[in-house]
Amino acid sequence: PLPSVDKSGAAVPVSQSEDHCGVRVVREKNRNLSFLSRPDSCYAQIEHNRVVIPLQVQLRGEDQWFRVNISCPLRKRSSNEASVGPKLLPGKCGTVKALQVDCGHQGISSQACTKRGCCYDAHHSTCYYRLNACSLDGNFVFSVEVTDINPGNLTVKGHPECRPVVSTADTAVFKIGVTECGTKKKEHEGVVTYEVEVEERHAHSKAKYSPYSLQVQCEYAASDLQRAAKLRSLYAVTNPPPVVAQGVLKLQMRIAKDASFTSFFPENELPLTLPLRKVAYVEVSIAPPSPDPSLSLQVQDCFAHPVSRHSVWLLLYDGCPNPLDNMRGSFPVDKQGKTTSHSxxxxFNVKTFAFLDPQTGHPSEEEMYFYCWVEICTDDVDCAQSCTIISADGERQRREIPTKSDQLQLVSYGPLLLRQNGTEGESGLCVKQTAMLRVTVFVISGVAAALLLTLLFILISNVTKWTKKK
Known part of the structure; x- marks a missing residue:
């Protein structure tokens, strides 16, 4: 018998870990056993500058177990050398209970936990992700230790909804899928790299971001993506082989510069400043290249909220304009002026607006974000928008579409600043209206005074003439 041992003390036979865990046993003709392991296998542990794999060995006919540690020097990879596995692997087991992130369903067996590449705690019968690792099921799982900032304020850049799943006084733990939170993807010589950037977000500060920034990368070879495909689809909605082979399905939200939707504001111009009461042209799409032409989108609910989250405004409800919006500033559009079934x-258009500051009652100058819940499916009927174009007379037509898929993804855009044209705000508009009113009053008063003087002059002239005649 030749079981391997993790830091929690759980022993798993190597024969149950072959293929999916990166380890293998070869029986030689001379009855010797050769143990082979990848440096990023399930049981590999980094100790100083060496890769260590703990094993237990039992000789035939003996009751005693011998612990054997197999170690190899950790070879640094040159910058131009392609990776053979996830960059953050092997990660670490033995994570303290407060920082553990559950892996798999409740009550998962040690064998199933090991197959997922996760750590099994035999004492508590729990399965948790390796910390600081690119998991086999396609997740970033990493910790950020900080002392001078609040770990709970850390978020993924551009996606304030992507927060730590675990947060203590000095550590934040993130679990981010490679298809989530605007993860950037790059491919080079068969190696797929995913990258996210973590930064500190001040919810009640006018400053955009603090100087703190951390970039995290995961690298997967083709074999790693194939293993991930066996554990779970990298797409929550569909799992055709071409999609898994190409990597991630990325949704994007953009704002066009005009109604032609031919030119869009680049990300490096964020936060984007838009004038109030003007139309913003919003586009939600599958980022090219699309992994599967049969996929289609259905925009369901869209909303906006400021950074402080003191308010929220519904832009679209069930794919149609907000029924409570009397201005009817949001409505679905497409290239042909109609809503197609497969796209x-x-x-859609948004007539820009401003939230009111709950303290002052004046328009808030906070940054805000747009969000949309989007359904992805392969059935044309299921993905038909339930609301067509609003006609000129303002009537809206709704079609009841039976929806079979409940797979939704959240896409966002921001930050945005919505302001009055130039430096003029709502208060400036009121001042201008007051000034115009005063000018009008002055003009009317002047005209009335002139008429009064004219009448007085005529009266005096008539009296003088009458006196002379008399």
Missing amino acids: QVRR
């Missing part, structure tokens, strides 16, 4: 691009 990987959905567009």
Whole structure:
């Protein structure tokens, strides 16, 4: 018998870990056993500058177990050398209970936990992700230790909804899927790299971001993506082989510069400043190249809220304009002026607005974000938008579409600053209206005074003439 041992003390036979865990046993003709392991296998542990794999060995006919540690020097990879596995692997087991992130369903067996590449705690019968690792099921799982900032304020750049799943006084733990939170993807010589950036977000500060920034990368070879495909689809909605082979399915939200939707504001111009009461042209789409032409989008609910989250405004409800919006500033549009059943691009207009500051009652100058819940499916009927174009007379037509899929993804855009044209705000508009009113009053008063003087002059002239005649 030749079981391997993790830091929690759980012993798993190597024969149950072959193929999916990166380890293998070869029986030689001379009855010797050769143990082979990848440096990023399930049981590999980094100790100083060496990769260590703990094993237990039992000789035939003996009751005693011998612990054997197999170690190899950790070879640094040159910058131009392709990776053979996830960059953050092997990660670590033995994570303290407060920082553990559950892996798999409740009550998962040690064998199933090991197959997922996770750590099994035999004492508590729990399965948790390796910390600081690119998991086999396609997740970033990493910790951020900080002392001078609040770990709970850390978020993924551009996606304030992507927060730590675990947060203590000095540590934040993130679990981010490679298809989530605007993860950037790069491919080079068969190696797929995913990258996210973590930064500190001040919810009640006018400053945009603090100087704190951390970039985290995961690298997967083709074999790693194939293993991930066996554990779970990298797409929550569909799992055709071409999609898994190409990597991630990325949704994007953009704002066009005009109604033609031919030119869009680049990300490096964020936060984007838009004038109030003007139309913003919003597009939600599958980022090219699309992994599967049969996929289609259906925009369901869209909303906006400021950074402080003191308010929220519904832009679209069930794919239609907000029924409580008397201005009817949001409505679905597309290239042909109608809503098509099958489309990987959905567009709608938003008449820009401002939230009111709950303290002052004046328009808030906070940054805000747009969000949309989007359904992805392969059935044309299921993905038909339930609301067509608003006609000129303002009537809205709704079609009841039976929806079979409950797979939704959240896409966002921001930050945005919505302001009055120039430096003029709502208060400036009121001042201008007051000034115009005063000018009008002065003009009317002047005209009335002139008429009064004219009448007085005529009266005096008539009296003088009458006196002379008399």
